[in-house]
Amino acid sequence: MTPMPKNSKPGGWIVLAAICGLVTIYVLAVYLPIRKAIGRLKEETQQKREYCAQTGDLGPILDATRQKLESTLQYTRAWTETAPRGGQLSSLLGKIDALGQAAGAHTTRFDPEPIVQHDRVASIPVTMGLTATPSQVFDFLGSLERLPQSIWIENVTIEKEVETGKDGGSVMCKISLEVFVDKAESSYQENLADQPITKETVPSGPAAGS
Secondary structure (H helix, E strand, O other), X not given: OOOOOOOOOHHHHHHHHHHHHHHHHXXXXXXXXXXXXXXXXXXXXXXXXXXXXXXXXXXXXXHHHHHHHHHHHHHHHHHHHHOOOOOHHHHHHHHHHHHHHHOOOEEEEEEEOOOEEOOOEEEEEEEEEEEEOHHHHHHHHHHHHOOOOOEEEEEEEEEEEXXXXXXXXXXXXXXXXXXXXXXXXXXXXXXXXXXXXOHHHOOOOHHHHO
């Protein structure tokens, strides 16, 4: 039997095994979790960088949206200041009729139709008939467009009537208008519902424009 070397001690293997165990525990319990956490932080950092880059690209879009909103608010304020309310509606319709006469046209028809209710506004369709020269019709349409109130010219139909040899002759013109009214005030909404506009309620003549 070969005698065991004097420098070989069983305790050395135990220490080595313990060290290996500690290293394994460190790797499993400390190093790997930390490495995974670092990986997650890198991924979150990358996502935040991409988000910041996208947010930077939205800057011009946000500026354009703010400008559009401000322009819309300015238009709304201006419209509210000029839109007819209450008793102003009949006066405005009378002024439209008077503009036709001021242009030299002869009004053959002026028929306000029932009021159409919308969410914030109401509209009054109006059908007009004129006998005039083409230049007088154009003058009348131009005067309508220059009014501060919101008046849409929906349709214009012109038919030749009489050939006079002067200014292209006389024509028969049918014009469909839509007049918009601000109904923000609750009392005015009641007035619109209870007092429909008819041809008889519309003042006419030069006094209507005053």
